[in-house]
Structure formats: structure tokens, C-alpha cells
Amino acid sequence: MNSRVKAPGSAYSDRERTHSERTFEFLAEAPLSEVAPLFGAHRERVWAPNWDPCFIWPVPAEDRPGMVFTVSGAHGKAIWINTCFEPQNGRVQYAYVLENAMTTLITLILTPRGEQTHVAVSYERTALQPRADAWVMRMADQDARAGDEWSAQINAYLRADPRQSASTAAHSGP
Numbered sequence: 001m002n003s004r005v006k007a008p009g010s011a012y013s014d015r016e017r018t019h020s021e022r023t024f025e026f027l028a029e030a031p032l033s034e035v036a037p038l039f040g041a042h043r044e045r046v047w048a049p050n051w052d053p054c055f056i057w058p059v060p061a062e063d064r065p066g067m068v069f070t071v072s073g074a075h076g077k078a079i080w081i082n083t084c085f086e087p088q089n090g091r092v093q094y095a096y097v098l099e100n101a102m103t104t105l106i107t108l109i110l111t112p113r114g115e116q117t118h119v120a121v122s123y124e125r126t127a128l129q130p131r132a133d134a135w136v137m138r139m140a141d142q143d144a145r146a147g148d149e150w151s152a153q154i155n156a157y158l159r160a161d162p163r164q165s166a167s168t169a170a171h172s173g174p
Contacts, residue, residue, distance in 0.1 A: 017128065018126070019126045020143070021122065021123070022143035022144045023121065024121055024147030025147060026118075026148070026151035027113065027116045027119070028110075028154050028158065029158050030115070031112065031115055031116070032090055036092070036117070039110075040085065041061075041094070042061040042062060043063055047153050047154050048154075051071075052071075053071050054070045054071070065082060066082055068081050075098060076098055076099060076101070078098045078104075080095070080096040081094065081096070091110070093106065093107045100132075101129070101132045102126060102136055103128065104123060104124065121150065123139075125139055
């Protein structure tokens with residue numbers, strides 16, 4: 001796991017906000033061709049509990065470059081955009097903005113490892129105002145620990161009966 005955090009005060013101007021960078025890695029127990037599509041916002045629903053994006057484009061929901069959707073949570077509604085969706089090349093990236101709080105850039109790099117897939121997930125967060133500085137620090141700590149959770153969830157899905165997994169994927173919708 002790689003990590004960096006810059007907080008206001010150390011080599012910052014008075015206007016710069018807290019910025020964090022965290023990376024975690026894990027092995028998904030299936031080949032790249034099966035794993036990579038599961039990191040599309042729509043397909044992620046089949047393995048990530050409580051992940052329920054509301055698609056703005058495209059409708060009906062479909063994983064494709066440039067998809068735009070919202071996700072609501074305890075801290076408000078975030079607007080997400082997919083900036084890169086190349087599952088065949090092992091690269092997926094999203095950017096989102098939580099109004100008046102923070103920006104987040106999520107980059108996934110997937111590399112074949114025989115019948116498994118190495119997954120590296122990087123989070124970059126930046127506070128947009130002083131009240132969000134501490135929040136970015138808390139989120140950075142959570143990001144640093146997320147690898148075990150992601151690994152357990154996606155691998156549990158991949159180990160499930162393939163007929164059940166295909167049925168779930170076919171019936172998951174917005």
C-alpha cells in the first residue's frame with residue numbers, strides 16, 4: 001500500500017487544501033476478462049453491497065466510457081463521471097465531486113497474473129474548503145484499509161455458482 005497526505009500548513013499556501021493519495025492492491029481470483037468488467041459502475045452492483053448508482057447517462061444503465069451517475073450517501077450526493085473505461089486493457093478511472101466538500105479521482109489498474117488478476121486501486125482526494133480538510137484525512141485512512149474489503153467482496157462473488165452470478169448480473173438494473 002502506498003500513501004501520501006499533505007495537510008495545510010506544511011509547504012502550502014493559505015488557500016491550498018488537504019490532499020491525499022492512497023493505493024491498495026489485491027488479487028482477484030479470476031482472469032482479467034472476467035474481473036475487469038466488474039469494475040464498471042453498473043456491473044459493480046453484483047458484488048458490492050449497497051452500491052446503487054443512479055445513471056444520468058447512458059439510460060438504460062450501461063458500462064461504457066463517459067458514463068455519468070450520482071451516488072447518494074451520508075455526506076450528500078456525489079456526481080461521478082467515468083474518465084476511462086478500458087476493461088480489455090485493464091484500466092478504469094472515475095472522478096467525482098461531492099459539492100462543497102471534496103473531489104476524488106479513482107484509478108484502477110488490472111494486470112493478468114495467470115488465472116488471477118492483480119488489482120491496484122488508487123484514490124486521490126482533495127478538500128474543497130477548510131471544513132473538509134479533516135474529512136479528507138479520515139477518508140484517506142479508510143481508503144488505505146479498503147483492499148481487504150474489496151478483495152473479500154469481489155472474490156466471494158467470483159467463487160459463487162456461475163449460474164447464480166450470471167442470473168444476478170442479468171437482472172441487476174437501475
